[in-house]
Amino acid sequence: MTGHGTGGRQIVAGVDGSAVAEAAARWAAAVAAQWNVPLRLVHVLPQAPVFYGVPAPVRDIEAHRVLGDAALARAADIIRGEQPAAAIECTTMTGPTPADVLLDVASSASMVAIGSSCAGPVEGYLNATALRLAHHAECPVTVWRQATGPAVPDRWPVIVGVDGSEISIAAVRWACSFAESFAVPVVAVHTWTGVAPQGDSHRHEYPVEAAESVLLAESVAGCRTEYPDVTIEQVTERGTPADALLARCRQAQLLVVGSHGRGALGRALLGSTSQDMLHRAPCPVTICRPDTIPAPPHTDAPSVPTDSRRTP
Numbered sequence: 001m002t003g004h005g006t007g008g009r010q011i012v013a014g015v016d017g018s019a020v021a022e023a024a025a026r027w028a029a030a031v032a033a034q035w036n037v038p039l040r041l042v043h044v045l046p047q048a049p050v051f052y053g054v055p056a057p058v059r060d061i062e063a064h065r066v067l068g069d070a071a072l073a074r075a076a077d078i079i080r081g082e083q084p085a086a087a088i089e090c091t092t093m094t095g096p097t098p099a100d101v102l103l104d105v106a107s108s109a110s111m112v113a114i115g116s117s118c119a120g121p122v123e124g125y126l127n128a129t130a131l132r133l134a135h136h137a138e139c140p141v142t143v144w145r146q147a148t149g150p151a152v153p154d155r156w157p158v159i160v161g162v163d164g165s166e167i168s169i170a171a172v173r174w175a176c177s178f179a180e181s182f183a184v185p186v187v188a189v190h191t192w193t194g195v196a197p198q199g200d201s202h203r204h205e206y207p208v209e210a211a212e213s214v215l216l217a218e219s220v221a222g223c224r225t226e227y228p229d230v231t232i233e234q235v236t237e238r239g240t241p242a243d244a245l246l247a248r249c250r251q252a253q254l255l256v257v258g259s260h261g262r263g264a265l266g267r268a269l270l271g272s273t274s275q276d277m278l279h280r281a282p283c284p285v286t287i288c289r290p291d292t293i294p295a296p297p298h299t300d301a302p303s304v305p306t307d308s309r310r311t312p
Helices: 019-035 060-081 100-108 128-136 168-182 206-226 239-248 272-280
Strands: 009-013 039-046 089-093 109-115 141-144 159-160 186-192 234-240 254-258 285-288
Touching: 009 019, 009 100, 019 039, 019 060, 019 109, 019 141, 019 168, 039 060, 039 100, 060 089, 089 100, 100 109, 100 186, 109 128, 128 141, 128 272, 159 168, 159 239, 168 186, 168 206, 168 239, 168 285, 186 206, 186 239, 206 234, 234 239, 239 254, 239 272, 254 272, 272 285
Parallel strands: 009 039, 009 109, 039 089, 109 141, 159 186, 159 254, 186 234, 254 285
Antiparallel strands: 141 285
């Protein structure tokens, strides 16, 4: 089974036996089935220790393998029940860390989906594997935060953050291609900070707001032509990107953001807004790269449950 627009690339989902990883894999399977690309489920085993004296038995490695095989089998069985047409490959790999293995696999993937629980030393804790993938993967990375609730794309909109940069325009394009696949709307959100109104007059604010509205319109103009069937709502408001995006994520199925913003430092590190969303967004978050390939086009009407809902 090959994809229409990805050169036969696959979607990869990390599986570790946790409920959140299983939910991420189920979501990835629904997307893979819609895009007509294979799904690769990957479980990572720890490397065997190196002994400089007399070798000792390494029973833990085999125990890890048994648990990993069971996790892969369970996830694959659930997915086949939900997506009978999906082409699934189960792979057990060995590496220093799950992130090292998945980063290598990501170089030939259309997207990597990874589950990350919110449990941790601080509220909104993101595990190290998800964070490293978001920082360094060559393809888009979707971080799934919920172990419960709908694990398939639904009718809720896709939110995308826009700042006028090249990477944010790539994120808009990816969001629109995803939305087209599932016949859902896109909400493009752009925020600005300008001169505060003086006294009772707002005349100093209007020119800034008008200019920022033009910037947003220009950022989505190409997608309106490329994806004419996708409804794109433009939202321009004064404030911080994090606050504006979080407010809309509570009634969204997916948030799409660029891997970095307009700052020079952002080209080496994950942008502050993107990283903030990974930690705090209540819905899954997709991190896009400058050379992100949009989702494959589809020809058949999408099959999406009409009663899928997420509680705000």
